[in-house]
Amino acid sequence: xxxxxxxxxxxxxxxxxxxxxxxxxxxxxxxxxxxxxxxxxxxxxxxxxxxxxxxxxxxxxxxxxxxxxxxxxxxxxxxxxxxxxxxxxxxxxxxxxxxxxxxxxxxxxxxxxxxxxxx
Amino acid sequence: xxxxxxxxxxxxxxxxxxxxxxxxxxxxxxxxxxxxxxxxxxxxxxxxxxxxxxxxxxxxxxxxxxxxxxxxxxxxxxxxxxxxxxxxxxxxxxxxxxxxxxxxxxxxxxxxxxxxxxx
Amino acid sequence: xxxxxxxxxxxxxxxxxxxxxxxxxxxxxxxxxxxxxxxxxxxxxxxxxxxxxxxxxxxxxxxxxxxxxxxxxxxxxxxxxxxxxxxxxxxxxxxxxxxxxxxxxxxxxxxxxxxxxxx
Amino acid sequence: xxxxxxxxxxxxxxxxxxxxxxxxxxxxxxxxxxxxxxxxxxxxxxxxxxxxxxxxxxxxxxxxxxxxxxxxxxxxxxxxxxxxxxxxxxxxxxxxxxxxxxxxxxxxxxxxxxxxxxx
Numbered sequence: 001x002x003x004x005x006x007x008x009x010x011x012x013x014x015x016x017x018x019x020x021x022x023x024x025x026x027x028x029x030x031x032x033x034x035x036x037x038x039x040x041x042x043x044x045x046x047x048x049x050x051x052x053x054x055x056x057x058x059x060x061x062x063x064x065x066x067x068x069x070x071x072x073x074x075x076x077x078x079x080x081x082x083x084x085x086x087x088x089x090x091x092x093x094x095x096x097x098x099x100x101x102x103x104x105x106x107x108x109x110x111x112x113x114x115x116x117x118x119x
Numbered sequence: 120x121x122x123x124x125x126x127x128x129x130x131x132x133x134x135x136x137x138x139x140x141x142x143x144x145x146x147x148x149x150x151x152x153x154x155x156x157x158x159x160x161x162x163x164x165x166x167x168x169x170x171x172x173x174x175x176x177x178x179x180x181x182x183x184x185x186x187x188x189x190x191x192x193x194x195x196x197x198x199x200x201x202x203x204x205x206x207x208x209x210x211x212x213x214x215x216x217x218x219x220x221x222x223x224x225x226x227x228x229x230x231x232x233x234x235x236x237x238x
Numbered sequence: 239x240x241x242x243x244x245x246x247x248x249x250x251x252x253x254x255x256x257x258x259x260x261x262x263x264x265x266x267x268x269x270x271x272x273x274x275x276x277x278x279x280x281x282x283x284x285x286x287x288x289x290x291x292x293x294x295x296x297x298x299x300x301x302x303x304x305x306x307x308x309x310x311x312x313x314x315x316x317x318x319x320x321x322x323x324x325x326x327x328x329x330x331x332x333x334x335x336x337x338x339x340x341x342x343x344x345x346x347x348x349x350x351x352x353x354x355x356x357x
Numbered sequence: 358x359x360x361x362x363x364x365x366x367x368x369x370x371x372x373x374x375x376x377x378x379x380x381x382x383x384x385x386x387x388x389x390x391x392x393x394x395x396x397x398x399x400x401x402x403x404x405x406x407x408x409x410x411x412x413x414x415x416x417x418x419x420x421x422x423x424x425x426x427x428x429x430x431x432x433x434x435x436x437x438x439x440x441x442x443x444x445x446x447x448x449x450x451x452x453x454x455x456x457x458x459x460x461x462x463x464x465x466x467x468x469x470x471x472x473x474x475x476x
Contacts, residue, residue, distance in 0.1 A: 039277030050145035069208030089188030158396030307446030327426030
C-alpha cells in the first residue's frame with residue numbers, strides 16, 4: 001500500500017478537515033501553493049548544470065526529497081478538490097503521448113526533441 | 120493497482136528508455152518541465168475567484184485534469200531520476216506538519232492561517 | 239533616470255562581470271531563477287483572498303517589494319542575455335492586445351474575462 | 358523615454374481602466390498570471406542545455422521576446438497595484454547583494470556559486 005495515492009489523498013483530506021482548513025484549500029489556492037513548492041525544488045537546481053543535477057550532494061538530495069513530498073501533497077489535494085483521479089489522468093496522457101511520439105520514429109531523432117515537445 | 124505510483128514510475132521509465140529520452144530527463148530539466156505544467160493548470164484558474172475555482176465548467180475541469188496528469192508524470196519522473204520515493208516523502212512531511220500544527224490548537228485560529236504557513 | 243531599465247541592465251551586467259558570474263547566467267538558468275523569485279512573491283499571497291491581497295499588512299508588503307526587486311533583476315538579466323529589449327516587447331504586446339480586446343467591446347462583458355484570455 | 362517603466366505603468370493602468378479590468382487585477386491574480394508568463398518563457402528553454410539557450414534559433418528568440426514582454430507587463434501591473442516602485446526595489450536589492458557578495462571575495466570561487474545563493 002506504500003505507494004498508494006488514494007491512501008495519501010484520504011489522509012490529507014482528514015488532515016485538512018481536522019484543522020478546518022478546507023476553506024483555504026480552493027483549487028486556485030492549491031495550484032498556487034503547488035507552484036511555490038515546485039519552485040522550492042527548482043531553487044536547488046537552478047545554478048547547477050543538467051549533469052550536476054543528476055549527482056546532487058546528499059544534503060541537497062534530502063532537501064529536494066522534502067520539497068517533492070510537498071509537491072505531491074498539494075498535487076493530490078488539488079486533484080481531490082476537483083474530484084479528479086491524477087493517476088488515471090497520467091495514464092491517459094501516456095496513451096496520448098505514445099500515439100504522438102511512436103518509439104521507432106522518435107528514437108534517433110533526439111536532436112529534434114525540443115520540437116517534438118514535452119516528453 | 121490503479122492508484123499505484125510505482126507502476127506509473129515503471130511505465131514512464133520504459134517510455135523514456137524506448138525513445139532514448141533519458142538524456143533529456145535530467146532532474147534540472149524535469150523540474151523546469153514540472154513548473155511549466157503546473158503553470159498550465161494555473162492558467163485555467165488565474166482570473167477566477169477561489170470560489171469559482173471550486174465549480175469549474177466541465178470543459179475547463181477536463182482540461183485541468185489533463186494538465187494534472189502531466190504534472191504527476193513529471194513529478195514521478197523527477198523523483199525517479201533522483202532515486203526518491205515521493206509517496207514516502209509526502210507521508211514524512213505529513214508527520215512533520217501534524218507535530219507543527221496540532222489540530223486542537225489550529226482549529227478556530229484560522230484567521231492566522233497565512234502565518235501558520237503552508238497547510 | 240530613476241525608472242530607467244537600461245540603467246538597471248548596465249548595472250546588473252557590470253555586477254555579474256565583476257564576479258565572473260556571466261557563465262552561470264545562461265538564459266535557461268535565469269528563466270529558472272526568475273520563476274523561483276516569482277514564486278517567492280506568490281508565497282506571500284497564496285492563502286489570502288484577492289481582496290486581502292490588495293491590502294497587505296505593511297511588513298508583508300515590504301517583503302513582497304524585495305521579491306519584486308529580485309524578479310525585475312532576473313527579468314532584466316534574462317532579456318539582456320538574449321539581447322532583447324523588454325520595454326519595447328511590452329509596448330509591442332500592448333498594441334497587439336489593444337487590437338484583440340477593443341475597450342468598447344470588452345467593457346461590460348467582464349463576466350467573460352477568463353475567456354477573453356489574459357488581460 | 359523608451360526604457361521608462363513609469364511610462365509603461367501608466368499605459369497599462371489606462372488600458373485596464375478602459376476595459377474595467379481593475380477588479381480582476383488583484384495582486385494575487387497578477388502574481389499568478391506572472392508565473393504563467395514566466396513559465397511560457399521557460400517552456401522554450403526547458404529541454405535545451407544552458408549553452409543552447411544562449412544561441413536560440415531566431416523564431417524561438419522572437420517568441421521568447423513576446424513572452425518577456427508579457428512578463429514585464431504583469432510585473433509592472435503587480436507593482437503598481439501594490440503601490441511599489443520595482444526599479445527602486447531592484448536597485449535596493451543590488452546594494453544588499455553587493456555587500457553580501459564582495460566582488461574580490463567571490464571571484465575565483467565560482468565553483469561554490471550555488472552555495473553563495475542567487476546571483
